[in-house]
Amino acid sequence: MSELLRKHIDKRVRLTGEEFRMCSGFFVPKRVKKRQFLLQEGDVCKQLAFVTAGCLREYSIDHKGEEHIIQFAVEDWWISDLNSFLTGTASTHNIDALENSEVLLLDKAARDKMLETIPKMERFFRIILENNYIATHRRINEALSATAEERYLAFLKTYPVQAEKLPQNQIASFLGITPQSLSRIRKEMSRKR
Numbered sequence: 001m002s003e004l005l006r007k008h009i010d011k012r013v014r015l016t017g018e019e020f021r022m023c024s025g026f027f028v029p030k031r032v033k034k035r036q037f038l039l040q041e042g043d044v045c046k047q048l049a050f051v052t053a054g055c056l057r058e059y060s061i062d063h064k065g066e067e068h069i070i071q072f073a074v075e076d077w078w079i080s081d082l083n084s085f086l087t088g089t090a091s092t093h094n095i096d097a098l099e100n101s102e103v104l105l106l107d108k109a110a111r112d113k114m115l116e117t118i119p120k121m122e123r124f125f126r127i128i129l130e131n132n133y134i135a136t137h138r139r140i141n142e143a144l145s146a147t148a149e150e151r152y153l154a155f156l157k158t159y160p161v162q163a164e165k166l167p168q169n170q171i172a173s174f175l176g177i178t179p180q181s182l183s184r185i186r187k188e189m190s191r192k193r
Helices: 003-010 017-024 082-087 108-117 120-145 148-158 160-165 168-175 179-192
Strands: 028-032 037-039 047-053 055-061 067-074 094-097 101-107
Touching: 003 017, 003 047, 017 108, 047 055, 047 067, 055 101, 067 160, 067 168, 101 108, 108 120, 120 148, 148 160, 148 168, 148 179, 168 179
Parallel strands: none
Antiparallel strands: 028 101, 037 094, 047 101, 055 067, 055 094
8 A cells, every 4th residue: 555645644644554544454455547536526535536647637617618716636645525425426527637646445335434543543534524625715814815817826836736737727827817927927026026
């Protein structure tokens, strides 16, 4: 099982070797090809995904057919539609791979069994959810009050590698601006340097 997962868990809670061995048994590795869906709108999200390699995105499509990227998930990040996963309702989001990726999947029954079997993992997932809550509120505040340039700078800080690899239209979608506006921001920033 992934050494990355072990390090990720150890940053939040300390598991014994035996606890990690049991924990890793609940995860199922999966390769996700570029453009392959992990979740499609209308389906119930049945798994949490821990990214061990690659990059995935979570997004919605509005009534005009426009994509709105909610999250990019890179190595050492989690991705899922938590609302759908926790409530069992149909998802309003899609999750797909932007490049060939590898994930460790954890379904709801396995997660629940893990939490019963390894009580420390209850604390681990509480910490993960708290961090998700904080990041979500930071993103909402940026969307409501930060300038487009400030949002782009925050993106660069959070996703430094992806800033070079992702297409401009996807970065713009994540920032809630047009690709033309992003191009303008990039030009202005390079002039300031």
